[in-house]
Amino acid sequence: MASIRGRLITILIISTGVVWLFATAWIFFSTRAEVERVLDARLMEAGRMVSSLITSREIESRRPMDLTAQLTARSRASYDRQLSCQIWSLNGDLVGLSESAPSERLTASDTGFSQTEINGETWRVYAVVNADVGVRVLVGDRLKVRNHLVNDVIRGLLLPMFLILPLLAGLIWLSVKRGLSPLNRIAHDLERRHAADLSPMPAVETAQEIAPVVQSLNGLFGRVAGLRDRERNFTAFAAHELRTPLAGLKTQAQVALASNDGAIRDQALRQIVVGVDRTGRLVRQLLDISSVEARERSDHHGVVEAGKVLRALAGELSDAARGVTVAVAPDLDDLQLAIEPELFTLAARNLIENAVNHSPPGGAVFCHAERSAGSDSIVIDDDGPGIPEEELPRVTERFFRGRNKAAVGSGLGLAIAELALGRSGWRLSLRNRPGGGLTAMIAAAPPSHG
Amino acid sequence: MRILIVEDDAVLRDGLSVGLGLAGFTADAVETCAAADAALRSSEFDAVVLDLMLPDGSGLDILKGLRLRQQDIPVLLLTARDGVDDRIAGLDSGADDYLGKPFDLDEVAARLRALLRRAAGRASAVLEWQGLVLDPSRLEAEKDRQPLNLSRREFAILHVLMSHPGQIVSKSRLEDKLYGWQAEIESNAVEVHIHNLRAKIGPGVIQTVRGVGYRIAGEA
Numbered sequence: 001m002a003s004i005r006g007r008l009i010t011i012l013i014i015s016t017g018v019v020w021l022f023a024t025a026w027i028f029f030s031t032r033a034e035v036e037r038v039l040d041a042r043l044m045e046a047g048r049m050v051s052s053l054i055t056s057r058e059i060e061s062r063r064p065m066d067l068t069a070q071l072t073a074r075s076r077a078s079y080d081r082q083l084s085c086q087i088w089s090l091n092g093d094l095v096g097l098s099e100s101a102p103s104e105r106l107t108a109s110d111t112g113f114s115q116t117e118i119n120g121e122t123w124r125v126y127a128v129v130n131a132d133v134g135v136r137v138l139v140g141d142r143l144k145v146r147n148h149l150v151n152d153v154i155r156g157l158l159l160p161m162f163l164i165l166p167l168l169a170g171l172i173w174l175s176v177k178r179g180l181s182p183l184n185r186i187a188h189d190l191e192r193r194h195a196a197d198l199s200p201m202p203a204v205e206t207a208q209e210i211a212p213v214v215q216s217l218n219g220l221f222g223r224v225a226g227l228r229d230r231e232r233n234f235t236a237f238a239a240h241e242l243r244t245p246l247a248g249l250k251t252q253a254q255v256a257l258a259s260n261d262g263a264i265r266d267q268a269l270r271q272i273v274v275g276v277d278r279t280g281r282l283v284r285q286l287l288d289i290s291s292v293e294a295r296e297r298s299d300h301h302g303v304v305e306a307g308k309v310l311r312a313l314a315g316e317l318s319d320a321a322r323g324v325t326v327a328v329a330p331d332l333d334d335l336q337l338a339i340e341p342e343l344f345t346l347a348a349r350n351l352i353e354n355a356v357n358h359s360p361p362g363g364a365v366f367c368h369a370e371r372s373a374g375s376d377s378i379v380i381d382d383d384g385p386g387i388p389e390e391e392l393p394r395v396t397e398r399f400f401r402g403r404n405k406a407a408v409g410s411g412l413g414l415a416i417a418e419l420a421l422g423r424s425g426w427r428l429s430l431r432n433r434p435g436g437g438l439t440a441m442i443a444a445a446p447p448s449h450g
Numbered sequence: 451m452r453i454l455i456v457e458d459d460a461v462l463r464d465g466l467s468v469g470l471g472l473a474g475f476t477a478d479a480v481e482t483c484a485a486a487d488a489a490l491r492s493s494e495f496d497a498v499v500l501d502l503m504l505p506d507g508s509g510l511d512i513l514k515g516l517r518l519r520q521q522d523i524p525v526l527l528l529t530a531r532d533g534v535d536d537r538i539a540g541l542d543s544g545a546d547d548y549l550g551k552p553f554d555l556d557e558v559a560a561r562l563r564a565l566l567r568r569a570a571g572r573a574s575a576v577l578e579w580q581g582l583v584l585d586p587s588r589l590e591a592e593k594d595r596q597p598l599n600l601s602r603r604e605f606a607i608l609h610v611l612m613s614h615p616g617q618i619v620s621k622s623r624l625e626d627k628l629y630g631w632q633a634e635i636e637s638n639a640v641e642v643h644i645h646n647l648r649a650k651i652g653p654g655v656i657q658t659v660r661g662v663g664y665r666i667a668g669e670a
Contacts, residue, residue: 243530244459244501247552251465254555258472268468275461401458403482403506 004183005176012172020161027157032150039146040113043126046083047139051130054087054137082145084123086138095135106138115143182207186214198225234293234398238286241399241410245279278410285412288346289398292420295343301424304344306378307332310352310367313345317352324359326352329368335376337442340424344442347420347428350413351380351440357406358384358438375444383437392430421445451566451586451609452494452627455479456486456509457501457528466499466558473559474589474602474609478630483507490516494626495523496569497562502529502540510543517544524565528553563587570613577612579666582651584612593651603628604647607640611656611666620663 084101088094097103107114107125116123125140189201200218249272256268307328314326337344355365363383370377385404387395394400396418399411417440418428427445432438453475457463463479470477478495480486483506490498490512498516502509513525524546529536532550540548546565549558563586567575577584581594589605591598600608610619610627621640628643629635636642644664648656657667 240530243551244462247528247530248459248462248465250552251462251469251555255465255469255472258469258555264468264472268465271461271464278461401505405458405505 005180008176008180009173012176013169016168016172020165024158024161028154031153031157035150035153036146039141039149040124040126043083043113043124043139043141044128046085047126047128047137050085050087050137050139051128051135054130054133054135082141084140088136088138090129090131090134090136101140106140110136116140182210186210190217198222198228234290237399241282241286242279245275245282249275249279282410282412285350285410285416288350289412289416289419292343292346292416292423295423301338302341304337304339304341306335306337306344306369309341309345310348310378313349313352314365314367317349317356319356319359322359323362324356324365326356326365327367329366331369331371332367332378335369335378337376337378337426339421339426343420343424347417347426347442348378348380350417350420351428351442354406354409354413354417355380355382355384355438355440357409358382358404360384370441377441377443379442380440381433381437383433383435386432386436386438387430389432392432395430396428451496451562451606452476452478452630453497453499453562454486454489454493454495455499456481456483456504456512457499458482458504459501465555469555470499470559470562473556474586474605475559475562476606476628476630481505483509483512486512487515490521493631494623496627497524497526497565499526499528499558499562500545502527502531502536510540513540513543513545522569524562524569526558526561526565528558560587577609579612579615580655582608582612582655584609598650600647600650601643603639603643604650607643607647608651611664615666618659618663618665624664 083098084106085098086094086101086106087096088105094103094105102118104118106118106123107116107127109125109127111127111129114125114127116125122143123140124143124146125138128137128139129135130137186201198221200221201214252268252271252275256265256272259265259268310328310332314328318324318326352365352367359365359382366381368379368381370379387402387404391400391402395402396414398415400415401409401411405411414428414430421428421442422445425445426442429441429443430438431441451474453470455463455466455470455477457466457479458481460481463481467477467479478489478493480489481504483504486498486500486504489495498512500509500512509527509529513527516523516525525544526547526549527540527545528549528551529540530551532548537548546568547561549561563575567573575585575587577586583592584605585591586609589602591600591605591608606628607624610624624640625635628640644656644658655667657665659665
């Protein structure tokens with residue numbers, strides 16, 4: 001895992017190093033050029049000085065020893081005997097030379113600057129001709145000494161810089177650490193956070209750059225907390241809803257145990273069977289609703305042959321004991337809907353079940369198509385008591401059971417149907433029929449809805 | 451003792467009616483707030499077993515209505531929601547006791563007996579009157595330490611009369627307490643039970659006040 005701190009430090013140190021190297025190279029070359037210019041100027045000056053001394057007879061060209069002493073006394077700093085001097089007559093005889101000068105002629109060139117190799121050493125020489133006296137003065141110094149001088153200067157410059165370098169690295173490290181401290185703090189906060197703690201992170205002391213991250217995190221926390229609360233509510237609600245049928249089962253079982261009367265016992269056992277059926281159905285519906293809820297809303301649907309599905313459900317859900325029949329109109333046979341088959345079946349099953357449960361004995365549930373320009377709908381009519389108008393907006397709430405509730409109702413059927421249809425871009429609409437009974441319609445959701 | 455059960459779950463309602471009947475109570479059951487309200491206004495009950503979540507409202511509304519009308523009959527709340535907050539809300543609305551679902555049938559009966567006892571101002575679980583001892587929790591009775599073999603109805607009549615010694619209880623009230631809304635009662639059923647009771651516990655204990663009703667004899 002790449003660390004931002006490591007990366008920052010590497011980048012900073014490499015770029016500082018490159019800049020530093022570049023600066024050093026620059027200093028090196030410019031210093032050397034400057035030193036050479038100064039030394040060349042000195043050669044020239046020394047040459048002319050010797051020449052003028054000869055002219056004014058202050059130096060006897062026959063006494064070269066004095067010359068050396070005088071010349072070297074002037075430049076005796078840290079570099080002893082830098083300069084060497086030779087005086088040649090114009091016709092090629094060596095008139096005199098300084099102490100450090102080689103006996104060979106320093107340069108072959110007649111006048112100006114030149115470089116010569118003598119005894120493996122490179123010399124820089126300046127030649128000046130004194131026509132009045134008839135001599136040529138050659139003044140030179142060794143390149144080795146020059147380089148030594150340049151290197152000393154560069155070394156003097158570089159040493160402090162080398163000492164500064166680790167200090168600089170330390171400063172970079174500290175700055176990066178300090179600059180990243182808001183990130184570290186957030187990481188630390190997150191690390192210490194309890195899994196159940198979904199409260200938003202404090203916005204104080206957050207750097208501007210991290211604020212969006214904190215905001216997104218808080219947004220995520222909010223969504224997760226919402227989801228968790230919904231699930232928690234649902235679980236709590238489901239648990240509560242299961243308690244009543246369980247209480248019924250236990251009570252009936254205790255009645256059966258306590259009674260000596262065979263008729264009472266049989267009745268209690270029959271009630272237990274009814275209760276187990278209802279509880280089983282409630283559990284199935286709870287599982288249905290949580291599985292539908294877990295699905296993401298999607299626009300990629302399969303295609304359902306509505307007639308086929310409804311006919312299968314009709315056969316399964318007709319209540320022979322109470323004489324309630326479910327009829328499917330022929331106009332549904334060639335109706336195809338763009339809807340996830342599983343969700344459609346779930347919705348249709350709950351709607352038909354609801355219709356059957358609310359129908360009076362001998363009643364009929366009728367499924368048919370309603371075709372209009374643009375979209376087709378499926379309608380399920382029953383001749384039960386309908387839903388009081390003021391309860392209509394609430395009947396699709398979970399566990400809502402209205403006044404006209406069916407004996408076996410869980411209050412979940414319509415909620416499941418609405419949720420399943422909504423997940424696949426359809427909607428459920430309920431209305432009371434003018435002659436009594438309820439109409440449940442599966443219709444395409446308005447486009448704005450998704 | 452006549453109990454009104456208000457519960458919308460059919461299986462549980464039936465179980466409570468039958469179960470409390472077996473425990474010696476006369477139980478009538480309704481399903482909705484509206485029916486419960488009507489029953490409480492028209493008939494006399496000794497206690498109410500009340501569910502909180504009803505199809506047409508909350509049981510707490512029934513409870514508040516009862517207390518507003520100054521009806522102080524004992525109310526036992528039965529509910530799926532039994533968190534501390536729910537219990538507090540229930541008790542503060544005027545409930546006398548609270549049981550979370552699923553409960554034990556025997557516990558419901560025991561708590562009802564305790565509520566009735568407290569409502570009558572008695573501390574003892576057993577009723578005693580001049581050698582006559584009644585134990586409602588076991589539906590057992592004895593006279594002068596001799597066990598009596600009473601039928602459920604006979605026990606119920608004796609229970610009603612001994613709850614308020616000396617007080618006259620009308621025949622129609624006895625019928626209510628014995629049968630609730632049960633439709634077909636023989637017109638002389640109470641007389642028959644009284645007759646049989648007198649044969650078992652001896653004459654002179656239950657007095658007939660002609661034209662008014664019955665009472666347990668004694669210096670009341």
